[in-house]
Amino acid sequence: MVQWLLSLPKNIFVIVVLGAAILFIVVQDPPHTICRTQINNFKAQQKGILYKDPKIKTRVKPLIKVLIENCKKYNTPGSCYALFSRTKKLIKDFKVVSRDCREPFASLGAVKEALFGGYSLIIRIAWGDTPPLAHQDKLNWLSDIDVSLFCLIKEEILFYYGKEALLNLEKKVFKKLPGAKNMKESRIRELSLTSENCSLYPIL
Template sequence: MNNFISQLSKGTLALLAIGGGILFIVLRDPPRSICDSQVNQFKEKQIGFLFPDPKRLAGQVRQTRLKRESDFCKVRNSPGACYELFSSLKILVKELDFLDSRCKPDIASLGPVRSAVFSNLELMTLLAWGERPPVNYYAKLNWFSGADMKLFCDLKRIAYDFYGESAWNAFREKMLKSVPGVNELSRENAWNVILLSTKCETYL
């Protein structure tokens, strides 16, 4: 082996050394795909809202802004109390829509993303429903504006696109069984007055 190396020219040895160095770098840190880059960029943009801030010191509360805004909105159930949450969710929707279609499965597999979509669809459904069933079809939107309904419909669209019809149907059935006072209504009447039955073509 030593004899073979000694017979090589300095130029050849230099090329071998460079090639070996490049191979080492590639094996140690493989080139990132488009989706790797998009996932990383998405995570960075959502630090603090979807993902806890890793820069917080040990012992500091690492509650996400999503959790804080959702809790405040849920307790107060008013346009003012939910303004920050709905504004943040609209930004999230834009970020998700911006993704390359090939990368959506990678983002969809992130637990905080799935939770954000379905937990806020649930929250909006409960906010619109209230403590008792809406009195009729026209009351099922509660205080939601057209812009609020567009957000709801965007989240519904993303739930379909990212997680499929079966996931949406399972969520719908869960909500139909869990809203307050639903046992007082037939399934048909409950469906007529729940936010989930809203036709989104009007808002998208």
């Protein structure tokens, strides 16, 4: 290979070497596409919220994880208010990234964790400590606005990850709901928030 290169005319040799150098640079550091730029802007915007901010020494976890833990632990409208508000704003912040960038954006672990975590938690809250006695009892303390947020998260999961991913997530949540161990999946779905008609609730 080396001998072949050395045998080339000088002008051809220079072109080959420059081409190889450019290819190496592109492979090592791909050019910033529109999607990559938008995603980088989103990640910078979410520093401290979805992503840990090294400047905040007193917080070892991103804010969204702290809010999810607090909501799960205390399970009251007050303890979950900050999480619900922040999640609503987070989804609005998704607009920083074009919908055409769906695939690379969906691959961000922090985005998936926030959407899946919020969706799962709201299902558990609505279910309560025991199975709802009837279809109309499945909201627990959730307000209509809270259900609207649930529906908004559901839309985002469907858009970014698809129906199969949503159904698989719901099945995982169903297995952990109190008192649902011996219930059929169809009955769990009927009594859970997942069967609620989102068209009946305000659009956020």
